[in-house]
Amino acid sequence: MVLAISAAGLMIGAYMIPLSAFSAPVVFSMLIASLITDSGPLASLLQTRPLQYLGRISYAMYLSHAVFALPLVAWLLHGNYVFAYQLTGAAAFLLASFALTHFMHEYVEIPCRERIYAWADSLTRDEALPLLRDCPDDRGRQVEKLTGSYVVDP
Known part of the structure; x- marks a missing residue:
């Protein structure tokens, strides 16, 4: 927890202290080290459903939030x-951003990712079949289902 608080303090101080942005690798390694045990208050907070959902949609949010941010902020x-008018505008921005982000994640990001995986699997299937059959994870089983051959362990 001390490492996480120190990392947050260094990130906040990066704007106030000249050249402190060069400490970013140290700060992020401290943050990762504080989460590596997967226990503690910060780790349990990051394992909640809302934050897990935010992690899944973060790339779509990164791609789509500027559609609303640039005109609204200006x-x-x-x-x-x-202040109440600005707060209402910020709430409208968040709602519109999350709606667009959810749409982009469900109907653009996931289908495109699945197509890319299928395309990559089709290119490497013949060369990788001997390796993937020995692989115990799900990708190996998926390839075996596609080819119709199942390996039975003795």
Whole structure:
């Protein structure tokens, strides 16, 4: 926990201390070291369903959030709006971003990833079949189902 708090402090201080951005590898290695045991309050927080979902959709959010962020931020920050109006705009931004992100994840990211995996498997199936049959994980079993040959262990 001490490592996680130290890493957070170093990340926050990166904007205030000149050249501290060069400490990023150290900071992130400290953060990873604090989570490596997969126990403690931060690790249990990261294992909750909402944060697991955010981890799954993070790439789609990275790709799609700017659709709403650029116009909305420019509109809200450059006007003389009251705080409640800005808070409503931020809530609308979050709702619209999550809706677009969910759509992008379900209907673009997952189907494209599955097509790329299928394409890669079709290119390497003949060369990799002997290796994948010996592999105990799911990808090996999937290839065996595709080819129709099952290896029975003695």
